Amino acid sequence: MTIHKVLIVFKAYVKAELLRNRGFLYAILSLSLWLMLFLAPIMLFMPQNVSKSYVASCIFVAIAVFLAYTMATWDWAWQLRWLINNGVFEYVLASGSSIFILYAGVVPVSLIWYMFTLVTSYYILSFTIAKPELYIKHPLVLVISVLCLFLVLMGYSMLLGAVAIASGSAGPILEFLGWIMPIATGGITPLSTLPREIQLFALSTPFSYPAELLRFSLGISRPIIDPSLCIAIAILYSSLFLLTSISLFRHQLKKLLKEGIKSMAMI
Amino acid sequence: MVFLDVIRAEMKFVYADIFRRRALLLMMVLWPYLMTLFIVFLGSTLGSIQVFINRFGVNPVPFFIIGSFILLSTLGVLDDIMWKPLYDEMVGVLPYILSSPINRILYYVALPIPRLLIVFLVGMTSVLPILYLFYGLKGILLTFVTMLLASFAALVFTPFVIVCAMLTYIIGGESWRALNVIRPMLFILLGIFYPRWLLPLTLFIVSNILPAAPVVELIQRILLNIVASQGEVLSLLGLAIALGFLYLAPARRLVSSWERRKIREGVRI
Numbered sequence: 001m002t003i004h005k006v007l008i009v010f011k012a013y014v015k016a017e018l019l020r021n022r023g024f025l026y027a028i029l030s031l032s033l034w035l036m037l038f039l040a041p042i043m044l045f046m047p048q049n050v051s052k053s054y055v056a057s058c059i060f061v062a063i064a065v066f067l068a069y070t071m072a073t074w075d076w077a078w079q080l081r082w083l084i085n086n087g088v089f090e091y092v093l094a095s096g097s098s099i100f101i102l103y104a105g106v107v108p109v110s111l112i113w114y115m116f117t118l119v120t121s122y123y124i125l126s127f128t129i130a131k132p133e134l135y136i137k138h139p140l141v142l143v144i145s146v147l148c149l150f151l152v153l154m155g156y157s158m159l160l161g162a163v164a165i166a167s168g169s170a171g172p173i174l175e176f177l178g179w180i181m182p183i184a185t186g187g188i189t190p191l192s193t194l195p196r197e198i199q200l201f202a203l204s205t206p207f208s209y210p211a212e213l214l215r216f217s218l219g220i221s222r223p224i225i226d227p228s229l230c231i232a233i234a235i236l237y238s239s240l241f242l243l244t245s246i247s248l249f250r251h252q253l254k255k256l257l258k259e260g261i262k263s264m265a266m267i
Numbered sequence: 268m269v270f271l272d273v274i275r276a277e278m279k280f281v282y283a284d285i286f287r288r289r290a291l292l293l294m295m296v297l298w299p300y301l302m303t304l305f306i307v308f309l310g311s312t313l314g315s316i317q318v319f320i321n322r323f324g325v326n327p328v329p330f331f332i333i334g335s336f337i338l339l340s341t342l343g344v345l346d347d348i349m350w351k352p353l354y355d356e357m358v359g360v361l362p363y364i365l366s367s368p369i370n371r372i373l374y375y376v377a378l379p380i381p382r383l384l385i386v387f388l389v390g391m392t393s394v395l396p397i398l399y400l401f402y403g404l405k406g407i408l409l410t411f412v413t414m415l416l417a418s419f420a421a422l423v424f425t426p427f428v429i430v431c432a433m434l435t436y437i438i439g440g441e442s443w444r445a446l447n448v449i450r451p452m453l454f455i456l457l458g459i460f461y462p463r464w465l466l467p468l469t470l471f472i473v474s475n476i477l478p479a480a481p482v483v484e485l486i487q488r489i490l491l492n493i494v495a496s497q498g499e500v501l502s503l504l505g506l507a508i509a510l511g512f513l514y515l516a517p518a519r520r521l522v523s524s525w526e527r528r529k530i531r532e533g534v535r536i
Contacts, residue, residue, distance in 0.1 A: 033451035045314030
């Protein structure tokens, strides 16, 4: 029964987000152009002697992490606000189904979209800068880093969602976080290239460890702490972060059932 | 008089919305800083600021803060004109607008003006402090020249944006998805972050159909101190004005054609 509900949500979102009005094609085109707009000026900083493929690889990982944050913010956390603004959230709650069924249906759609955007980004980089050199040097670390990144992002979206339904905070705040968080937590560039203060801040959050491991597994850079220690912290910290966020999210939902839904701005 | 009335009405509508939602206002102030931080941060960690300085002779921070400001001012025009009919249809006021006797070109030209005034204030909180920090008193003058030219670029861009929006509506229906593709494409062609004289030749040629492109180029040339002569300034401005006027007639025709189609089909409310 639960799987059936998840499938219904999945099908509905595939139709609405990817198939209707050629949404998928337009979204891919739009994303490619936005990426070109922000990536082209990066080339103005590049010395002649630096390998363009290396730069393209770094940018590719930066895009992968940035898009993952974007997905967690706008596909997962913002989903609750979208449901509230469209008057659907009450029905979801009244149906008696767990809200996590919604997530179980939406997450695969986001991941399909994410994979396609990564492929698109790869070709855009190949076209505008150079073909990214991506060699999997540590397959196990790659798997761990991707899983940890997923856990952290799920936790992040639960946390943002809980804050959004509790405070009625607006889209611009999420937008601000969406830009600042990947930069400040070492998602965009290796921690070794950041000032000491930002390194310390990044290490205090669960976000930096999976990103550092991801770059390490692809042979782009080494983490600033020992890789084995980084793996241990990544697994522990991301699991703990997800569990804490889920409890907070559940607590906010219970509160919302008692107090009712707060009014929210359209955007 | 009617024109001023429309501007006043739009002002009430836009300002009530912006000042009610302070988070949005705060984001407008922070946007130029965020975009500049993003590009300069990524550029300097993957490459070097010195390379940029050697290439252009200026620090990237003023260059990109100006670029971000131009993006915001252009976005004001693009969004107001392109999305307004969609928004009006969604909230159910499109039938009233279609049946009003106002001159359509004046109406669409009036739409972005209130937001442009807000963007002007955003320039005071972003471009002014950064340029003052880098260039001292000369930076203040540079700020006003930049803001004046950016506003001018936004205004001459208006007829082209109307043409773009109406063509999209007529060919592909009122699709916000298609508009989302047009927006970044126009920014690339305008050369906001990557000067258009560095674009591949084909893109550079295409960019010449955009009335705002010569003005954006002029702003960048002034900042980089590579304006050859007064004649070059005048020719770039002249080109922008000529292109702006060139799109007025098709803009009027396309608006009326789209409206006729809406009346024929009926408006969804």
